[in-house]
Amino acid sequence: MAESVDLWINGTPIRVCAGTSVAAAVLLSGEPVFRRSVSGEKRGPLCGMGICFECRLNIDGVEHCRSCQIVCREGMQVRTE
Amino acid sequence: MSRGSRTADILVAGAGPAGMSAAARGRECGRSVLVLDDNPSAGGQIWRGGESHSSGSQSTFWFRTFGTCGADVISGARIIDGDAKRRRVIAETREDAFTVEYGKLILATGAREMFLPFPGWTTPNVMGIGGLQALVKSGLPISGKRIVVAGTGPLMLAAAAYFRKHGAVVPVIAEQADWTRLARFTLQLRRQPGKLCQAAALRFALRHSRYLVSCWAEAANGEGRLESVRLRQGAKAWDLACDYLAVGFGFKPNIELGLLMNCRINDAGIESDDVQQTSQEDIFAAGECTGIGGVDLAILEGEIAGYAAAGRADLAKGCFRKRNRARQFSASLRRAFALRRELRSLPSATSIICRCEDVVWQRLEQMQSWRAAKLHTRCGMGPCQGRVCGPILEFLLGLQPEAIRPPVFPARLESLAAASEMEESIDK
Amino acid sequence: MGTFDVAVVGAGIVGTACARELSAAGLRTALIEPGVIGGGATAAGMGHIAVMDDSEAQFALTRYSQLLWKELADRLPADGEYLPCGALWIAADETEMLEVYRKQRYYSQREVPVEILDSQSLAEAEPNLRLGMAGALLAREDAVVYPPAVARFLASEAQHLGAELILGRRVATIGDDAATLDDGIRIRSRSFVVANGAGAPSLVTGLNIQPRKGHLVITDRYPGFVQHQMIELGYLRSAHAMDSDSVAFNIQPRPSGQLLIGSSRQYGSDHPAVDNAVVSRMLQRAFEYMPGLRKLSAIRAWTGFRAATKDKLPVIGLCPGRENVYLATGHEGLGITTSLGTAKLLADLLLNRTPAIEAAPYMPDRSYALHG
Numbered sequence: 001m002a003e004s005v006d007l008w009i010n011g012t013p014i015r016v017c018a019g020t021s022v023a024a025a026v027l028l029s030g031e032p033v034f035r036r037s038v039s040g041e042k043r044g045p046l047c048g049m050g051i052c053f054e055c056r057l058n059i060d061g062v063e064h065c066r067s068c069q070i071v072c073r074e075g076m077q078v079r080t081e
Numbered sequence: 082m083s084r085g086s087r088t089a090d091i092l093v094a095g096a097g098p099a100g101m102s103a104a105a106r107g108r109e110c111g112r113s114v115l116v117l118d119d120n121p122s123a124g125g126q127i128w129r130g131g132e133s134h135s136s137g138s139q140s141t142f143w144f145r146t147f148g149t150c151g152a153d154v155i156s157g158a159r160i161i162d163g164d165a166k167r168r169r170v171i172a173e174t175r176e177d178a179f180t181v182e183y184g185k186l187i188l189a190t191g192a193r194e195m196f197l198p199f200p201g202w203t204t205p206n207v208m209g210i211g212g213l214q215a216l217v218k219s220g221l222p223i224s225g226k227r228i229v230v231a232g233t234g235p236l237m238l239a240a241a242a243y244f245r246k247h248g249a250v251v252p253v254i255a256e257q258a259d260w261t262r263l264a265r266f267t268l269q270l271r272r273q274p275g276k277l278c279q280a281a282a283l284r285f286a287l288r289h290s291r292y293l294v295s296c297w298a299e300a301a302n303g304e305g306r307l308e309s310v311r312l313r314q315g316a317k318a319w320d321l322a323c324d325y326l327a328v329g330f331g332f333k334p335n336i337e338l339g340l341l342m343n344c345r346i347n348d349a350g351i352e353s354d355d356v357q358q359t360s361q362e363d364i365f366a367a368g369e370c371t372g373i374g375g376v377d378l379a380i381l382e383g384e385i386a387g388y389a390a391a392g393r394a395d396l397a398k399g400c401f402r403k404r405n406r407a408r409q410f411s412a413s414l415r416r417a418f419a420l421r422r423e424l425r426s427l428p429s430a431t432s433i434i435c436r437c438e439d440v441v442w443q444r445l446e447q448m449q450s451w452r453a454a455k456l457h458t459r460c461g462m463g464p465c466q467g468r469v470c471g472p473i474l475e476f477l478l479g480l481q482p483e484a485i486r487p488p489v490f491p492a493r494l495e496s497l498a499a500a501s502e503m504e505e506s507i508d509k
Numbered sequence: 510m511g512t513f514d515v516a517v518v519g520a521g522i523v524g525t526a527c528a529r530e531l532s533a534a535g536l537r538t539a540l541i542e543p544g545v546i547g548g549g550a551t552a553a554g555m556g557h558i559a560v561m562d563d564s565e566a567q568f569a570l571t572r573y574s575q576l577l578w579k580e581l582a583d584r585l586p587a588d589g590e591y592l593p594c595g596a597l598w599i600a601a602d603e604t605e606m607l608e609v610y611r612k613q614r615y616y617s618q619r620e621v622p623v624e625i626l627d628s629q630s631l632a633e634a635e636p637n638l639r640l641g642m643a644g645a646l647l648a649r650e651d652a653v654v655y656p657p658a659v660a661r662f663l664a665s666e667a668q669h670l671g672a673e674l675i676l677g678r679r680v681a682t683i684g685d686d687a688a689t690l691d692d693g694i695r696i697r698s699r700s701f702v703v704a705n706g707a708g709a710p711s712l713v714t715g716l717n718i719q720p721r722k723g724h725l726v727i728t729d730r731y732p733g734f735v736q737h738q739m740i741e742l743g744y745l746r747s748a749h750a751m752d753s754d755s756v757a758f759n760i761q762p763r764p765s766g767q768l769l770i771g772s773s774r775q776y777g778s779d780h781p782a783v784d785n786a787v788v789s790r791m792l793q794r795a796f797e798y799m800p801g802l803r804k805l806s807a808i809r810a811w812t813g814f815r816a817a818t819k820d821k822l823p824v825i826g827l828c829p830g831r832e833n834v835y836l837a838t839g840h841e842g843l844g845i846t847t848s849l850g851t852a853k854l855l856a857d858l859l860l861n862r863t864p865a866i867e868a869a870p871y872m873p874d875r876s877y878a879l880h881g
Binding site: 162164171450452453456457462463464466486487488491492493494495497498499500 | 544545546547548552588657658661726728729770782783785786788789792793795796802803804805806807808809810811
Binding site: 016017019020021023024025027028032033034037038039041042043044045046047048049050051052053054056064068069070071 | 119120121126129130157175193194196203204205206207208209211212213214215216217219220221222305306307433436437438439463464465468469491
C-alpha cells in the first residue's frame with residue numbers, strides 16, 4: 001500500500017497519509033467549513049461516524065457524500081459544499 | 082454496475098466489537114457469516130482505525146480472531162431496507178446495491194453520541210467527543226491544539242487521554258454530573274478492580290488537565306470557526322480559548338434497524354433475551370444497540386449472539402455470568418451519569434435544534450408531538466433522519482420518535498429500486 | 510362551549526379550508542381534529558395545484574380552485590412554499606403527443622394559459638429528461654405548495670375569524686344536534702361538515718369511498734435538477750385504472766431543492782407500511798424518464814391514503830337522508846388543489862347562496878357515491 005495519497009481539495013493539491021479520511025484531510029488543509037447549512041451557516045464535522053451528515057462534501061462530482069466515512073483515494077476531487 | 086444477491090447463514094450488521102465477536106463465534110460453529118459495516122474498516126467506533134489505533138490485548142485478540150475467522154466483510158455498506166418475514170435486507174455501498182438472504186440476523190449496530198444544543202454548538206470545530214477522536218484516528222493531527230472536553234461519562238477521560246497522547250493540550254474536562262453521584266460510582270468500581278486501575282491510570286495521564294464536576298459548556302464562540310468556549314460551574318462562568326470543543330452527553334443505541342425489522346424496543350435499546358434473541362425469532366442483537374454498556378459487555382453479548390445464532394446456545398451459556406456482571410456495571414454507569422435537569426435550559430430561543438433543516442428552539446418549544454414538529458417545522462426531515470435532533474427533543478420535551486420507514490438510512494434511488502430489479506431479472 | 514352553527518370534522522386541507530370559509534361567512538364554527546393539523550392525507554400528498562380535464566366537472570372545480578390559490582398566494586406564509594413552477598405533461602411518443610394537442614385545444618378554449626413544447630424545447634426546459642421525448646404540454650398556472658403548512662395557516666385564519674379548534678379528540682358519531690367525541694363529550698352544533706377524507710365512511714353509513722394507497726419518495730437537495738412539476742401522460746392511464754395497482758412518473762421540485770417523486774395507486778391495502786416492491790416499480794418508471802435520478806440520494810419514503818370515489822369526483826354537499834350533515838370528501842389525488850374550491854362551494858350550499866360553479870356533479874346523492 002502506498003504511504004501517501006495525493007488528492008485535490010477545492011482545486012488545491014494536498015498529500016495525506018494513506019488511510020486518512022476525506023474529513024480529516026479537509027481539516028488538515030486548514031478548512032473547518034465543509035458546507036453551508038440551509039440557512040447559510042458555516043458547518044463542519046460533528047459526529048465523525050457517519051450519523052449527522054454535517055461533513056457532507058462533493059467527492060468526485062457526487063454531492064452530499066459523508067466525508068468522515070470515506071477514505072482518501074489517489075486523485076480524488078473534493079469540493080466543500 | 083454489478084448487482085447481486087447474497088446469502089449467508091448469519092448476517093451481522095455492524096463490525097464493532099459486538100459484531101466482530103459475533104461473527105467469529107458464528108464461524109467457529111461452521112456457519113457462513115457475512116458482515117456489513119458502514120465504516121471504512123472493522124473496529125466500530127471504539128476500535129476505529131484498526132488495531133494500530135487501539136490499545137490493549139483485548140482489541141489485538143479480537144482483530145486477530147475476527148480477521149482470520151473466514152467471515153465475509155463488506156465495509157462501507159449500509160442496510161437500507163429489510164423484511165423480517167422474508168429474512169432479507171437490501172444494502173448499498175458507494176458503488177453497488179445488493180440483497181442479502183439470511184438465516185439469522187445479528188444486529189450489532191452500536192450507538193451514537195448524544196448531543197445537547199447550546200448557543201454556538203453548530204460552530205465549526207465544535208465536535209462530538211467520539212467524533213473528534215474518530216477524526217484523529219482517521220488521520221487528523223492535533224499536536225499542540227487546545228481541546229476542551231465537556232459533557233458526561235467516563236469516556237471523556239479516555240478520549241482526553243487519547244488527545245493528550247496525540248500531542249494536544251486538554252486544559253479542562255467538564256463533567257456535568259455532581260460529586261455525590263461520581264463518588265457513589267467510584268465506590269462501585271471497587272468491585273471491578275480492573276476498571277478502578279484503568280480510571281486511576283487515566284487520571285494520572287490527565288494530571289495536567291483540570292477535571293471539573295457539575296460543570297458544562299454553556300456557549301461556543303467564534304465566527305465560522307471556534308475561538309473559545311464559555312464554561313459554567315454553579316454561579317461561575319468563564320471563557321476559555323480553544324481550537325476544538327469536544328462535547329458529548331453519553332450515547333444513544335442505534336435501534337433504527339431493529340425498529341425496521343419489527344423488533345421490540347425497551348428503555349435501554351433493542352430488547353433481547355438470555356441468548357440475545359430479539360422479539361423476532363431469527364434476529365439477535367448484541368452490544369450497544371441493546372443498551373449502553375461498554376466494550377466488555379458488547380464483546381460478551383456478541384459472542385453469545387454468535388453462538389446462539391449458530392444454534393449452539395449451549396456454548397453461549399459459558400458467557401452468561403461475565404455478561405451479567407458487565408451489565409451491572411453499565412447500570413451503575415447510567416445512574417451516575419444521568420443528565421441533570423439544568424441542561425434542558427441550555428438552548429436559547431435561537432439555538433438550532435435540527436442541524437439538517439436549521440430549526441431553532443423557539444419554533445419547537447411548544448410542540449406536542451414529533452409528527453407535529455416534523456410537519457410544521459421540518460425538524461428531523463433532513464438526511465440524518467432525526468438521529469441527532471430526535472434524542473434532543475426526547476430529552477428537552479419528552480417527544481417520542483415516530484415509527485420508522487425505509488430507507489432506514491439515506492440511499493441512492495437506484496438502491497431503493499434494486500430489490501425488485503433483481504427479482505425481475507430472475508423472472509426473466 | 511354552547512352550540513355551534515357548524516362543526517367541521519377533520520383538519521386536513523379540505524377541513525381547514527371549509528372552517529375558514531364558514532367562519533368568514535359569520536358562522537360559529539368548530540374544527541375537530543384527532544391528530545396533527547394537516548397530518549393525514551394532506552401531509553402525504555405532493556401538493557401540486559393542478560388544472561385537470563378528465564371531465565367538465567373536474568375541470569370546473571380544479572380551475573376554479575387554481576384561481577383561488579393564485580389569489581391566496583400572496584398571503585400564504587413562507588413555509589407554505591407556494592411555487593408557481595408550472596407543470597409539464599410529458600408525451601413520450603407521437604401517440605401521446607396527440608393527447609398534448611387535444612389538451613392544448615381544450616384548455617385554450619377555456620382560457621387556461623398552456624403551451625406546447627416540442628421535443629427540443631422540452632429537452633432545453635428539462636435537461637435531465639431522457640432525450641427523445643416527443644414533447645409536452647406546459648400548464649403555466651400550475652403550482653406547488655407545502656400542504657401541512659397551508660392547512661395550519663388556514664386553521665389559524667379560521668381561528669382569527671372566530672372558529673374554535675378542538676384538537677386531540679376524534680368524532681365517534683354524528684347525531685341530529687351533536688357530535689359525540691371518543692371521550693364521550695358532546696359537541697352541539699346545528700350542522701356538520703364531514704371532511705376527514707378516507708375516514709368519512711366511518712361516520713356516514715353507506716358512503717362509498719375507498720382508501721387508495723400511494724407512495725412518495727423525497728430526495729436530498731439538488732437545486733435546479735428539475736424546473737417544473739412533471740407528469741407522464743401515461744399518468745392518466747394509471748389514475749384511471751380502477752382496480753389494479755399502477756405507477757406513473759410524477760416528479761416535483763420543492764423550493765428546498767429537494768425532489769418529490771411519485772406516484773403509485775393501490776386498492777385493497779390498508780396497511781401504511783412502505784412497500785419496497787411498489788417503491789421499486791415507481792422509481793424504475795421515474796428512471797425511464799430521468800436516468801440521472803438513479804444516483805441521487807433518497808432521504809425518506811412514505812405512504813398515504815387518498816379518498817377515492819367511483820367517478821373520480823369529490824362528494825360535496827348535503828348527505829342524503831340527513832338534514833344537517835354535509836360532506837366534503839372523496840378528493841382522491843386532487844384534495845390540495847380542490848380544497849379552496851370545495852370550501853367555497855360547500856359554504857355556498859350550506860348558506861343557500863348561488864355557487865360560482867355548478868354544484869350538481871359533486872352532489873353526494875349521485876348513485877355511485879352512496880349505496881344501500
